Amino acid sequence: MSGQNENFKVNVTSEIGRLRKLLIHSPDSGIGKVVPSKAQDWLFEDIVHLDTIRKDEYDYYLKLLMYFLDPDKIKGKLAAIDSEAANRGFYKPNHPNFHNSANVIEVQNLLADILKDEYIRKKLTAAVCAIEGCTYKLQLKLSSTEPKELAEIFISGTMADDTMIFAPIPNLIFTRDVGTTINNFVLLNKPAKKARVRETMLMRYIFFNHSFFEAYRGNVLEIPDPTQHFLRPGDEPEFRTTLEGGDVMMVAPNHVLIGVSERTSEEGANEAIKLLFENNVVEKVTVVKIPAKRDYMHLDTVFTQVKRDTWVILHSIAHSPVYDANEPIHFLKEPEKLETTTALQFHKNNPGQPKVFEHVEALLDDISRNDLGSKTPTQVIYSGGNVFPYDSREQWTDSCNLLAIKEGIVLGYDRNDKTVEAFKAKGFNVAKVKDFIADLESGKIDPETVTDTLILMPSAELSRARGGFHCMSLPLLRDDLVY
Numbered sequence: 112m113s114g115q116n117e118n119f120k121v122n123v124t125s126e127i128g129r130l131r132k133l134l135i136h137s138p139d140s141g142i143g144k145v146v147p148s149k150a151q152d153w154l155f156e157d158i159v160h161l162d163t164i165r166k167d168e169y170d171y172y173l174k175l176l177m178y179f180l181d182p183d184k185i186k187g188k189l190a191a192i193d194s195e196a197a198n199r200g201f202y203k204p205n206h207p208n209f210h211n212s213a214n215v216i217e218v219q220n221l222l223a224d225i226l227k228d229e230y231i232r233k234k235l236t237a238a239v240c241a242i243e244g245c246t247y248k249l250q251l252k253l254s255s256t257e258p259k260e261l262a263e264i265f266i267s268g269t270m271a272d273d274t275m276i277f278a279p280i281p282n283l284i285f286t287r288d289v290g291t292t293i294n295n296f297v298l299l300n301k302p303a304k305k306a307r308v309r310e311t312m313l314m315r316y317i318f319f320n321h322s323f324f325e326a327y328r329g330n331v332l333e334i335p336d337p338t339q340h341f342l343r344p345g346d347e348p349e350f351r352t353t354l355e356g357g358d359v360m361m362v363a364p365n366h367v368l369i370g371v372s373e374r375t376s377e378e379g380a381n382e383a384i385k386l387l388f389e390n391n392v393v394e395k396v397t398v399v400k401i402p403a404k405r406d407y408m409h410l411d412t413v414f415t416q417v418k419r420d421t422w423v424i425l426h427s428i429a430h431s432p433v434y435d436a437n438e439p440i441h442f443l444k445e446p447e448k449l450e451t452t453t454a455l456q457f458h459k460n461n462p463g464q465p466k467v468f469e470h471v472e473a474l475l476d477d478i479s480r481n482d483l484g485s486k487t488p489t490q491v492i493y494s495g496g497n498v499f500p501y502d503s504r505e506q507w508t509d510s511c512n513l514l515a516i517k518e519g520i521v522l523g524y525d526r527n528d529k530t531v532e533a534f535k536a537k538g539f540n541v542a543k544v545k546d547f548i549a550d551l552e553s554g555k556i557d558p559e560t561v562t563d564t565l566i567l568m569p570s571a572e573l574s575r576a577r578g579g580f581h582c583m584s585l586p587l588l589r590d591d592l593v594y
């Protein structure tokens with residue numbers, strides 16, 4: 112894939128413009144190595160069945176992306192691609208028949224590309240071995256391993272003979288979290304969780320060394336730690352700057368949202384805002400503070416955008432506290448226990464005087480109407496139709512974490528029944544991905560003309576990894592919205 116850097120463009124100005132290029136990572140064998148005792152440390156809620164997550168779930172995601180982003184590789188060829196004789200070669204990064212799309216880009220292959228350079232291979236091997244505590248002998252062995260094999264080892268933690276040498280990084284399927292494209296800049300993450308450290312390092316090497324990103328090297332932003340962090344006593348994470356991509360949303364060309372959450376610290380948001388303003392990347396950054404808890408780990412777990420005038424959100428995050436401000440409980444509970452969510456908007460020219468939004472829904476309405484020029488009333492679809500307990504059950508299985516492949520065409524899990532009903536009530540078509548793909552292949556559906564559809568993706572295994580399709584995508588290029 113190296114050498115294809117002419118015309119390689121990085122530019123994302125919204126959450127919903129037609130998707131043209133993205134980074135993904137298909138479930139690798141490391142996911143099949145998650146053991147119950149480590150599942151929580153590795154940020155999975157359960158162990159998953161590798162074969163099912165690939166063949167019956169993720170492969171459909173890949174196919175769908177191909178029809179929209181690289182149709183020549185799939186249209187008219189589906190039967191052959193999925194034949195038994197093909198043995199899923201199209202889906203396996205190291206297989207000779209791998210799709211090798213330059214639009215639906217597999218991280219593992221970018222990693223293999225940069226590892227062809229001996230200097231980079233040695234440096235990155237030393238870095239991986241340092242964080243994983245490998246022996247020097249193993250480091251030497253890895254340095255002379257063939258690039259494609261080495262890329263697989265770095266990701267899965269497993270040698271070709273199936274020996275595990277360090278932990279896998281099973282969360283790499285959630286490419287969203289490793290960085291965010293903001294206009295033609297990339298803001299790299301600074302992970303809060305140890306389980307996500309190696310992924311970030313691999314991505315850092317890719318963005319700074321792969322020929323695809325050559326023209327953008329000066330536009331890769333990294334978040335430093337402030338001096339207070341190094342000088343603090345003990346091991347407390349105080350002052351640590353953390354920021355994960357799921358907390359960063361590129362909602363309009365001049366406007367980014369940053370969630371302060373379980374994963375992104377106030378300090379992380381602070382450094383990110385300074386970087387974005389100093390580099391003239393955007394004019395406005397709105398910080399949305401959400402309760403720091405596992406269920407809401409990132410901002411994109413509580414809302415995502417569907418169309419310029421439509422959002423899907425968890426009601427308790429959308430609005431001010433459910434308690435009546437006149438009830439005694441309002442005064443008795445700590446503000447964070449009331450699940451309040453605040454939104455503070457900082458402007459480049461006047462960062463000292465942030466604008467306060469009463470609640471998140473007011474912010475989303477402002478984005479739709481004022482940033483995106485929507486002339487229609489802003490529509491909000493609530494997780495689980497805003498009916499307890501379906502609202503929180505379905506949020507937990509990513510009802511609010513949708514990926515728009517173009518405005519109004521969104522991918523979500525097939526298990527969130529009440530949310531699906533809420534989409535239907537707002538006039539959306541709902542299609543099972545298998546049927547949708549059959550219609551794309553037969554030509555009954557045309558990616559250019561299809562409108563307002565929630566595509567339901569199989570989710571039994573994927574949802575145990577605790578993320579949806581928004582998390583499983585790192586958009587690099589989207590068409591600008593036409594106003």
Ligand SMILES: NC(=[NH2+])NCCC[C@H](N)C(=O)O
Nearest residue numbers: 154285357409576577578582
């Ligand atoms: N953008 C997201 N919401 N990503 C979800 C990440 C899920 C992953 N298991 C984690 O806990 O880190």
